[in-house]
Amino acid sequence: MNPLTAIQPEGWPAPRGYSNGMAGHGRIVLVGGQIGWNAEGRFPDGFLAQVRQALANVVAVVRAAGGGPEHIGRLTWYVTDMAAYRAALKDLGPVYREAMGRHFPAMALVQVVSLVEPEAMVEIEATAILPQ
Secondary structure (H helix, E strand, C coil), X not given: CCCCEEECCXXXXXXXXXXXXXXXXXXXXXXXXXXXXXXXXXXXXXXHHHHHHHHHHHHHHHHHCCCCHHHEEEEEEEECCHHHHHHCHHHHHHHHHHHHCCCCCEEEEEEXXXXXXXXXXXXXXXXXXXXX
């Protein structure tokens, strides 16, 4: 059972791959921006590989707090190259589902000029709501 409920305004078209809003009760976990490096501080090659690692890092933090991907209510993605994101859309779904399953929280995606680590192509932050 999903501990969060998707919010869908009446008459709006159904979103694909995200929710317009999420509601839940419990302990809030704020996950700082996670970039696509591993525990040794190494970046994999390519945008999709960095997304895979960044999502895995987000889920690892939520798991350390006692939750799982199904508890994530919001994701904010920061990418350094929107064209790379758009070009990867076809292959992004399977990468996303590896970490998140078929759970689609409220999301935002923005392009930024750069991230604090020069090799980083993506940074993802999250808000999770864990049951009491």
